[in-house]
Amino acid sequence: xxxxxxxxxxxxxxxxxxxxxxxxxxxxxxxxxxxxxxxxxxxxxxxxxxxxxxxxxxxxxxxxxxxxxxxxxxxxxxxxxxxxxxxxxxxxxxxxxxxxxxxxxxxxxxxxxxxxxxxxxxxxxxxxxxxxxxxxxxxxxxxxxxxxxxxxxxxxxxxxxxxxxxxxxxxxxxxxxxxxxxxxxxxxxxxxxxxxxxxxxxxxxxxxxxxxxxxxxxxxxxxxxxxxxxxxxxxxxxxxxxxxxxxxxxxxxxxxxxxxxxxxxxxxxxxxxxxxxxxxxxxxxxxxxxxxxxxxxxxxxxxxxxxxxxxxxxxxxxxxxxxxxxxxxxxxxxxxxxxxxxxxxxxxxxxxxxxxx
Amino acid sequence: xxxxxxxxxxxxxxxxxxxxxxxxxxxxxxxxxxxxxxxxxxxxxxxxxxxxxxxxxxxxxxxxxxxxxxxxxxxxxxxxxxxxxxxxxxxxxxxxxxxxxxxxxxxxxxxxxxxxxxxxxxxxxxxxxxxxxxxxxxxxxxxxxxxxxxxxxxxxxxxxxxxxxxxxxxxxxxxxxxxxxxxxxxxxxxxxxxxxxxxxxxxxxxxxxxxxxxxxxxxxxxxxxxxxxxxxxxxxxxxxxxxxxxxxxxxxxxxxxxxxxxxxxxxxxxxxxxxxxxxxxxxxxxxxxxxxxxxxxxxxxxxxxxxxxxxxxxxxxxxxxxxxxxxxxxxxxxxxxxxxxxxxxxxxxxxxxxxxx
DNA sequence: ATGAAAGCGCTAACAA
DNA sequence: TTGTTAGCGCTTTCAT
Numbered sequence: 038x039x040x041x042x043x044x045x046x047x048x049x050x051x052x053x054x055x056x057x058x059x060x061x062x063x064x065x066x067x068x069x070x071x072x073x074x075x076x077x078x079x080x081x082x083x084x085x086x087x088x089x090x091x092x093x094x095x096x097x098x099x100x101x102x103x104x105x106x107x108x109x110x111x112x113x114x115x116x117x118x119x120x121x122x123x124x125x126x127x128x129x130x131x132x133x134x135x136x137x138x139x140x141x142x143x144x145x146x147x148x149x150x151x152x153x154x155x156x157x158x159x160x161x162x163x164x165x166x167x168x169x170x171x172x173x174x175x176x177x178x179x180x181x182x183x184x185x186x187x188x189x190x191x192x193x194x195x196x197x198x199x200x201x202x203x204x205x206x207x208x209x210x211x212x213x214x215x216x217x218x219x220x221x222x223x224x225x226x227x228x229x230x231x232x233x234x235x236x237x238x239x240x241x242x243x244x245x246x247x248x249x250x251x252x253x254x255x256x257x258x259x260x261x262x263x264x265x266x267x268x269x270x271x272x273x274x275x276x277x278x279x280x281x282x283x284x285x286x287x288x289x290x291x292x293x294x295x296x297x298x299x300x301x302x303x304x305x306x307x308x309x310x311x312x313x314x315x316x317x318x319x320x321x322x323x324x325x326x327x328x329x330x331x332x333x334x335x336x337x338x339x340x341x342x343x344x345x346x347x348x349x350x351x352x353x354x355x356x357x358x359x360x361x362x363x364x365x366x367x368x369x370x371x372x373x374x375x376x377x378x379x380x381x382x383x384x385x386x387x388x389x390x391x392x393x394x
Numbered sequence: 395x396x397x398x399x400x401x402x403x404x405x406x407x408x409x410x411x412x413x414x415x416x417x418x419x420x421x422x423x424x425x426x427x428x429x430x431x432x433x434x435x436x437x438x439x440x441x442x443x444x445x446x447x448x449x450x451x452x453x454x455x456x457x458x459x460x461x462x463x464x465x466x467x468x469x470x471x472x473x474x475x476x477x478x479x480x481x482x483x484x485x486x487x488x489x490x491x492x493x494x495x496x497x498x499x500x501x502x503x504x505x506x507x508x509x510x511x512x513x514x515x516x517x518x519x520x521x522x523x524x525x526x527x528x529x530x531x532x533x534x535x536x537x538x539x540x541x542x543x544x545x546x547x548x549x550x551x552x553x554x555x556x557x558x559x560x561x562x563x564x565x566x567x568x569x570x571x572x573x574x575x576x577x578x579x580x581x582x583x584x585x586x587x588x589x590x591x592x593x594x595x596x597x598x599x600x601x602x603x604x605x606x607x608x609x610x611x612x613x614x615x616x617x618x619x620x621x622x623x624x625x626x627x628x629x630x631x632x633x634x635x636x637x638x639x640x641x642x643x644x645x646x647x648x649x650x651x652x653x654x655x656x657x658x659x660x661x662x663x664x665x666x667x668x669x670x671x672x673x674x675x676x677x678x679x680x681x682x683x684x685x686x687x688x689x690x691x692x693x694x695x696x697x698x699x700x701x702x703x704x705x706x707x708x709x710x711x712x713x714x715x716x717x718x719x720x721x722x723x724x725x726x727x728x729x730x731x732x733x734x735x736x737x738x739x740x741x742x743x744x745x746x747x748x749x750x751x
Numbered sequence: 752a753t754g755a756a757a758g759c760g761c762t763a764a765c766a767a
Numbered sequence: 768t769t770g771t772t773a774g775c776g777c778t779t780t781c782a783t
Contacts, residue, residue, distance in 0.1 A: 038451075038531070040759090040760055040761085041760065041761065042760075042761095050769080050770090051769065051770045051771075052760090052761080052762090052770085052771090053762080053763080053769070053770060053771080053772095054768090054769060054770075056761070056762060056763085057762095057768095057769085060762085064768055064769085065768070065769085066768065066769085069768085069769085081527075083503060083506055083507055084507065084760085084761075085448070085507060085509070085759090085760050085761070086504070086507035086508050086509075087444055087447045087448045087453075087507070087508065087509050087759090087760080087761090088448050088759070088760035088761040088762090088775090089760080089761055089762075090444045090761090090775095091442070091444045091445050091448050091759090091760080091761075091775050091776065091777085092760080092761045092762045092763085092774085092775050093761085093762070093763095093775085094395075094775070096444075096508075098504070098508070106463075106469045106472055106473055106476070106488075107466065107469045107470060107473055109464065112463045112464050112469055113464060115463055115490070116463055116464055116490065119463070119490050123497065123500070128487075128489070128500070128501060128504040129488075129489070129490075130485075130487050130488075131463075131486075131487075131488035131489075131490075132485070132486070132488075133472070133473065133476050133486075133488075140480065143480070143485070144485060146440060147443070147455070147485040149440055150440055150441065150442060150443035150444070151443050151444060151453075151455070152442070152444050174395065397775090397776055397777085398776065398777065399776075399777095407753075407754085408753065408754045408755075409754085409755090409776090409777080409778090410753070410754060410755080410756095410778080410779080411752085411753060411754075413777070413778060413779085414752095414753085414778095417778085421752055421753085422752070422753085423752060423753085426752085426753085441776085441777075442775090442776055442777070444775090444776080444777090445759090445775070445776035445777040445778090446776080446777055446778075447759095447777090448758095448759050448760065448761085448775090448776080448777075449758080449759050449776080449777045449778045449779085450759085450777085450778070451759075752783100753782100753783085754781100754782085754783080755780105755781090755782080755783100756779100756780090756781090756782100757778105757779090757780085757781100758777100758778095758779095759776105759777090759778090760775105761774100761775090762773100762774095762775090763772100763773090763774100764771105764772090764773085764774105765770105765771085765772085765773100766769100766770080766771075766772100767768100767769085767770080767771095
């Protein structure tokens with residue numbers, strides 16, 4: 038293990054000079070600078086980030102906390118954060134907390150102990166989130182996709198109420214009366230707000246809100262499956278269902294299929310988040326697409342802005358989702374007489390900024 | 395920021411005693427132990443991992459390097475590594491190198507500088523991989539999914555030659571004669587070996603290997619799209635195509651659709667890696683499934699074994715992929731007279747160990 | 752069983 | 768412009 042001391046000795050300078058050269062400080066003789074740099078290269082010296090962090094009390098690593106690494110929405114978001122960080126020469130510490138508050142605490146403690154320069158988090162809970170500890174320690178935090186109600190931090194979200202409202206309204210406009218919802222936990226922003234939008238849409242159209250049609254639980258596919266099964270067992274099963282994220286849609290879809298039902302004929306489905314593989318199949322799902330890449334990009338830019346100017350005013354940014362019509366809501370079949378041209382019209386381009394919680 | 399010194403003062407003991415209590419050393423009076431622990435808790439003290447790393451020259455973070463965060467194969471793999479690490483109280487530093495050797499070097503340098511305890515890597519290149527620097531520094535490295543030819547490290551892979559051989563043979567058994575392949579770079583294990591299996595299958599069946607039908611480039615969807623477009627423009631376009639990973643399949647699929655062709659009628663497709671969303675659509679792709687979760691699990695277990703016993707013999711483990719029949723190769727339609735029961739028979743369970751590079 | 756003290760590799764005053 | 772030196776917070780001998 039080669040240390041700065043070794044380099045200093047070899048280059049016939051002091052420790053401090055080596056450090057100065059490495060930081061690019063101006064007050065170093067050119068000749069010395071060149072000699073030190075050559076020695077560094079020749080010896081293959083890599084400064085210890087650990088020692089530097091200890092000394093400066095910060096690192097050039099930023100933490101990113103997501104609740105599901107297998108959900109394309111979050112991986113796209115992570116991808117965006119990583120792109121921005123790489124441009125800024127920061128490494129990303131990606132933590133997958135699996136919608137599990139204990140894991141979230143573990144990773145947040147780890148990041149604190151590792152003295153990360155900042156954190157982008159999509160919090161599992163809106164309140165009592167473990168990340169208050171980061172805020173208290175003065176580490177910049179940006180909340181993305183979901184909010185933290187009891188913490189004052191920069192936040193980037195998508196308008197969930199409007200998204201769910203529009204999705205539900207779309208089903209109502211189809212003539213659907215018995216619309217169910219399967220959504221995530223009430224103490225997560227996305228779970229709560231998508232439910233809100235759904236209810237508001239029903240009420241605005243003078244429809245009854247039926248408790249049996251409302252499933253509030255988790256954002257995992259297992260929950261989507263279980264809930265859909267329960268919905269289908271009702272004496273009056275719903276004729277349409279709104280699934281509040283992508284894994285829930287997967288689970289619900291499987292339940293529908295196992296019951297031998299056809300979409301959209303027997304039951305209509307409208308999902309939240311881009312179903313990324315929609316371009317790989319001829320049957321496609323109708324969904325509210327979220328600008329996940331932009332979400333990550335904006336979040337990480339806010340983070341760097343905060344790192345560079347800790348006292349600037351807190352920003353809360355909200356983006357809009359957009360409805361993508363597929364076959365699962367039953368309206369595309371009517372719109373298209375030529376199935377040949379239909380699907381290709383919604384083929385997405387090869388943009389790395391894929392969309393898609 | 396509360397330090398160990400603060401705790402020591404408050405608890406009326408020395409720095410060393412606090413440290414001993416925290417490490418669980420036996421030679422501490424029970425009364426003192428309790429008092430220190432109480433003080434730690436009361437003050438909300440979190441030991442600095444940075445300082446500890448500097449002192450002990452290692453950390454309880456392991457690095458994971460993957461080439462594509464948006465590929466379900468890799469996220470499943472990452473998920474497995476993370477599960478094992480969490481059980482062992484290690485945090486995972488997930489690095490996404492985007493099939494880009496410069497990013498790979500950047501992250502490997504970062505991990506070295508951060509003194510990670512070990513690294514699980516799916517290397518971009520088989521030779522001259524930047525991770526030699528980790529090996530040289532004595533940091534345990536496990537190679538997963540892809541090999542490193544010039545480095546002696548524990549390795550877990552899936553048999554790509556056999557997988558590609560079987561996939562190609564399946565198409566040949568369908569009567570396909572004009573089979574194209576789109577695969578990743580030749581200097582990646584998976585790109586090279588899947589090509590090998592394809593060629594071997596053709597030769598074993600006395601078929602010509604046609605250079606125009608072989609596309610070797612990258613594992614990205616853009617490449618799959620571009621290559622498929624080129625293949626379709628040939629005067630004698632192929633009647634079947636084998637795509638060597640999931641993004642390539644996505645790209646190729648789009649190209650096929652944009653040309654107004656039907657799968658499997660106009661062209662047959664067989665993919666590598668589980669198309670995870672197959673359960674969400676009625677049309678499905680035939681693919682070679684890889685045990686990606688197990689791959690990650692075994693890799694991380696090897697890593698911990700190596701961390702605990704650096705001198706134990708190097709292990710190379712190879713798993714087997716398995717063929718999943720869908721509609722895209724054209725044989726399912728014949729097998730099934732009742733489409734209703736067909737698809738549901740291949741519905742995968744809600745196992746977090748999803749399969750699927 | 753406990754404390755004193757050295758030092759991990761680096762940065763940043765302060766001196767020169 | 769360069770060197771000397773004092774820590775950052777922790778672990779770990781070595782004493783006691």
